[in-house]
Amino acid sequence: MLPQKTVEMMIDGIDRLLVVDLAGKRLAMDVSTVTEVSELPETWPIPLAPDFFKGVINSHGSLIPLLDLAFYLGEEAGLSGGKTLILDRRLADLALWVDDVERVIPSFEVTFLRSGEAPALAVLEIDGSEVTLISPKLLVDMVEADLQLLMQEQFATLEERA
Numbered sequence: 001m002l003p004q005k006t007v008e009m010m011i012d013g014i015d016r017l018l019v020v021d022l023a024g025k026r027l028a029m030d031v032s033t034v035t036e037v038s039e040l041p042e043t044w045p046i047p048l049a050p051d052f053f054k055g056v057i058n059s060h061g062s063l064i065p066l067l068d069l070a071f072y073l074g075e076e077a078g079l080s081g082g083k084t085l086i087l088d089r090r091l092a093d094l095a096l097w098v099d100d101v102e103r104v105i106p107s108f109e110v111t112f113l114r115s116g117e118a119p120a121l122a123v124l125e126i127d128g129s130e131v132t133l134i135s136p137k138l139l140v141d142m143v144e145a146d147l148q149l150l151m152q153e154q155f156a157t158l159e160e161r162a
Contacts, residue, residue, distance in 0.1 A: 017031060019102040020098040020099070021099045024130065026130075033137075044056050049065075073119075083097075116132060119134045
């Protein structure tokens with residue numbers, strides 16, 4: 001957990017928040033980290049990929065892995081449809097599958113309640129209800145660490161068999 005002062009400074013650097021619904025919960029993220037929001041497109045499976053990847057999508061001619069955010073965060077499955085959030089390529093070539101996009105809100109309309117556990121930076125109050133502010137950067141770092149761990153486990157299993 002990051003110190004409250006650090007989290008508050010990070011939040012101060014956010015101009016607008018994208019609020020989304022995910023498995024019955026509300027999440028928010030810095031809108032500048034998302035380059036595109038679209039309806040859930042057709043997906044194609046990724047052989048041997050972990051279950052938290054729904055597959056790959058075609059985004060303007062580029063194949064981008066689609067992370068089932070609810071599954072990855074250990075939440076119940078959401079809706080069968082949903083929306084796709086394409087992250088800024090400076091962060092990662094990654095899309096996030098969420099149930100719905102609620103709205104974009106200026107950061108001055110939110111109230112900081114408390115710090116959160118990664119990938120959550122904080123819990124905020126928006127319109128009288130709690131919303132978890134997630135950091136796409138922390139999320140990407142967690143996914144990369146999990147993928148490295150899974151690869152190490154798979155290689156160890158292969159070495160044991162050899």
